Amino acid sequence: VIWMTQSPSLLSASTGDRVTISCRMSQGISSYLAWYQQKPGKAPELLIYAASTLQSGVPSRFSGSGSGTDFTLTISCLQSEDFATYYCQQYYSFPWTFGQGTKVEIK
Amino acid sequence: EVQLVQSGAEVKKPGESLKISCKGSGYSFTSYWIGWVRQMPGKGLEWMGIIYPGDSDTRYSPSFQGQVTISADKSISTAYLQWSSLKASDTAMYYCARRQDYGDEGNAFDIWGQGTMVTVSS
Numbered sequence: 030v031i032w033m034t035q036s037p038s039l040l041s042a043s044t045g046d047r048v049t050i051s052c053r054m055s056q057g058i059s060s061y062l063a064w065y066q067q068k069p070g071k072a073p074e075l076l077i078y079a080a081s082t083l084q085s086g087v088p089s090r091f092s093g094s095g096s097g098t099d100f101t102l103t104i105s106c107l108q109s110e111d112f113a114t115y116y117c118q119q120y121y122s123f124p125w126t127f128g129q130g131t132k133v134e135i136k
Numbered sequence: 137e138v139q140l141v142q143s144g145a146e147v148k149k150p151g152e153s154l155k156i157s158c159k160g161s162g163y164s165f166t167s168y169w170i171g172w173v174r175q176m177p178g179k180g181l182e183w184m185g186i187i188y189p190g191d192s193d194t195r196y197s198p199s200f201q202g203q204v205t206i207s208a209d210k211s212i213s214t215a216y217l218q219w220s221s222l223k224a225s226d227t228a229m230y231y232c233a234r235r236q237d238y239g240d241e242g243n244a245f246d247i248w249g250q251g252t253m254v255t256v257s258s
Contacts, residue, residue: 030198063244065181072231072248073173073181079241116181120242124197125171127181 031055031119035128041136046107050115050131054098058121064093064102067130068113076115077102107133138162140170140232140249147255148222155218156252158232165213166190169235171245172206172217176228186235187215222256229253 032055042048052062060080065073075084077093080100090105104111112135117128143157158170171186185196189208196206208215215232230252233245 061242065245067181072251073233073245074248075244075246078236078238078244078246082238082241084246118181118183118244120244123186123195124199125183125186127173127183130180 030124031058031122031126033117033119033126033128035117035131037131038129040131040133042107042133043136044107044109048104048107048133050102050117050133052095052100052102052117052128054100054119057097058119060096061119061121062093062095062100063118063120064091065116065118066111066113067116073116104133138234138247140234140247142230142232142249142252145253145255147257149258150222150224150256152222152256153218153220154222154254155216156230156254158215158217158249160213160215160234163234166210168237169243170208170215171233171235172204172215173231173233173245174200174228175231175251181231184217184230189213189215222254224256224258226254227256 034053062080064077067073081093092103114130114132141159166189169188172184174182184200185206187194187206189210205218232249234247236246237243
């Protein structure tokens with residue numbers, strides 16, 4: 030099983046801020062990483078796959094980077110609709126695993 | 137429109153059995169893996185397992201192996217998650233999701249169901 034450490038667990042920020050979320054793997058996964066956004070009471074939505082490829086329809090203020098064991102999700106200019114919880118997920122090997130989540134809240 | 141529609145919320149007692157469903161539409165159901173994800177109240181996402189409806193090939197997370205059964209009926213484009221004996225600790229929201237294949241870039245869950253809340257209480 031590949032373990033994931035996502036940080037921080039809570040991030041307080043203001044509209045317009047640049048925010049960064051980190052995800053570290055217990056072993057290398059090449060670029061087989063996805064990022065999801067989940068808003069309260071809603072199902073998760075895919076933001077990024079293959080570590081850095083934006084899913085269709087996702088705003089360009091979202092970006093992903095990294096390979097191997099260290100990955101980053103960046104929101105370049107936080108908008109009101111971006112306050113949510115974000116999860117990384119590896120799909121390098123079964124069982125797929127999720128990070129613990131990062132809640133982005135209004136400062 | 138591509139969508140996954142899950143069955144409604146359930147309230148059960150410990151020891152009871154349950155089968156929840158996830159119906160796909162707007163795409164070739166037999167050509168995409170369908171996964172199940174648990175979210176306990178106030179907690180994160182947990183990957184439970186995945187099935188390929190085309191041939192019913194199924195993989196489970198070790199954490200859920202033996203605790204649940206994943207199945208599919210391709211004739212009605214529906215995947216299932218079932219329990220033979222529920223516990224209070226099974227109380228959670230359960231999501232199904234479609235695995236999209238991005239070729240060399242791997243795959244990810246691109247379409248999600250709306251979720252089924254399962255409450256187990258005496």
